[in-house]
Amino acid sequence: MAKFWREDIETMSSEDMRALQSERLRKQVRHVYDNVPYYRNMMDNKGVAPDDIQSVDDLKKLPFLSKADLREAYPYGLLAVPLTDCVRIHSTSGTTGKRVVAFYTQHDVDLWEDCCARAITAAGGGADDVVQVAYGYGLFTGGAGLHGGSHKVGSLTLPMSSGNTERQIQFIQDLGATVLCCTPSYAAYIGETIHDMGLSPDDLQLKAGIFGAEPWTEEMRRSIEKSLGIKAYDIYGLTEISGPGVAFECCEQKGMHINEDHFIAEIIDPETGEVLPDGTVGELVFTSITKEAFPLLRYRTRDLCVLTRGKCACGRTLVKMAKPMGRSDDMMIIRGVNVFQSQIETVLIEQGYSPNYLIEVDRVNNTDTLDISVEMTAEQFSDKMKDLQDTERELASAITAMLGIRPKVHLVSPKTIARSEGKAVRVIDRRKLHD
Amino acid sequence: MDTIKQFSIFVENRQGKMAELTRLIADAGIDVRSLSLADTRDFGILRIIVNKPDETEQLLTEHGWTFKVTKVIGVKVPDIPGGVATVLERLDAANINVEYMYAFVNRKPGEADMIFRVDDRNAALAALREGNIAVLTAEEAYDI
Known part of the structure; x- marks a missing residue:
């Protein structure tokens, strides 16, 4: 050989x-x-x-x-x-x-x-x-x-x-x-x-x-x-x-x-x-x-x-x-696809959401997971469960169209995502990819 | 006045959130007359009817809770087998869509009050009147 x-x-x-x-x-x-x-x-x-x-x-x-x-x-x-x-x-x-x-x-x-x-x-x-x-x-x-x-x-x-x-x-x-x-x-x-x-x-x-x-x-x-x-x-x-x-x-x-x-x-x-x-x-x-x-x-x-x-x-x-x-930039590789934080932010803003969001990436059973928490405005809130679930689903679809992979979207109350002084932490990657 | 103000409050599914909200309301001396919770894995919608709607609206706004004031109707359902079915059949016959409903706490014997969120309140009230089904006034609901 x-x-x-x-x-x-x-x-x-x-x-x-x-x-x-x-x-x-x-x-x-x-x-x-x-x-x-x-x-x-x-x-x-x-x-x-x-x-x-x-x-x-x-x-x-x-x-x-x-x-x-x-x-x-x-x-x-x-x-x-x-x-x-x-x-x-x-x-x-x-x-x-x-x-x-x-x-x-x-x-x-x-x-x-x-x-x-x-x-x-x-x-x-x-x-x-x-x-x-x-x-x-x-x-x-x-x-x-x-x-x-x-x-x-x-x-x-x-x-x-x-x-x-x-x-x-x-x-x-x-x-x-x-x-x-x-x-x-x-x-x-x-x-x-x-x-x-x-x-x-x-x-x-x-x-x-x-x-x-x-x-x-x-x-x-x-x-x-x-x-x-x-x-x-x-x-x-x-x-x-x-x-x-x-x-x-x-x-x-x-x-x-x-x-x-x-x-x-x-x-x-x-x-x-x-x-x-x-x-x-x-x-x-x-x-x-x-x-x-x-x-x-x-x-x-x-x-x-x-x-x-x-x-x-x-x-x-x-x-x-x-x-x-x-x-050295904001790119993440999730399920083999190149994902930029800026792409997700673009979709959120286009869809009328606040730029306060949190992206969480993890790996469960060797598969990457992508969770996005988004602050909802008072106007976006509905007292009908179906409306809120539709909102989550529509946002997930818009992000999927941009990225090519489907995230889980979570609506959260306004002002609940931590504001930090200086550069905000918008991405938490819990995958232990680097020894 | 036959429409009742209900507060629908967005509550994230996190430990302590519900306690925080109910404590806030209690400390303001507001009495929760009725309560229902719809929830998913991530969040819930707490629906309450209180004795002091104006104070509650101000309180929730001041403390930054996400909520909506929704108008609902209360129905005095006869406390007999088939009582709820009769009410729903009456609404259905009038083509009224019920978004959700829940029981209202009531201490009067022989009467089981319920809250209905419908797409057309006026049509619903008319249909109930026609069927000789009594409705709960706002005053009764708030227990003023």
């Missing part, structure tokens, strides 16, 4: 990697400057010319891109090749108004799938394996990415998509799936269902799982590993940069190796934008140095994490990122 998918890259010396990154970066900055007017203007405004970027050390001279830029440039403003050269799009799950759409050439799809192939290989998957892909297929990158990676390594691929748990389990059993790819909460649910059906991990061939797209804890990892009789590997990615496989975990299970031959990672101070040294907590920033269609330079992920360098016990030299330990 191969240990690496691309041993030359995955175990490359740091000097060689820097040289490779610098060469690719130079080319990429020129490509973006010549083909993306939106970013060219940003560079011109900052007084940076493509020739100013000679190596990775010059990266810090480039302007940052944020999600707001992606929305502003929607849909084609950051596209760097003619549309006829593109073969696919994917789109982000969470929406504040406009979606973010990312474009791919065949080359971009190939490099992305190659990154996923590295993740599958690191999890012990190969040509003899049966890979069950239970991530959603469609605009979401989860299904397509692992599907393509599984093809690359030559595994038998079961394109299940998410849902229909009994059928998932039937295929795991009947077709002898050895590697399961899905969100960690779905893996936990499959594990519980297997137990409820009276099956034990010994009845299954599963040996590994590749789980990502939402935050999960070390405790949850151990529980999934036990319920499915597998080793569980974390995977990281984002649609803006490509999808899952931007970084992947090895057998050491101590951080994820970033595929830095394609994506240069930096950690910055979210307030000042200053680059921080390795080992410091800050916001993760990625620069795509090989993508053709949608090459983002210095894209701010808003994920807070730490980078560590040095040779890993697995043999890889690729820089490692810790599990993200939070966000």
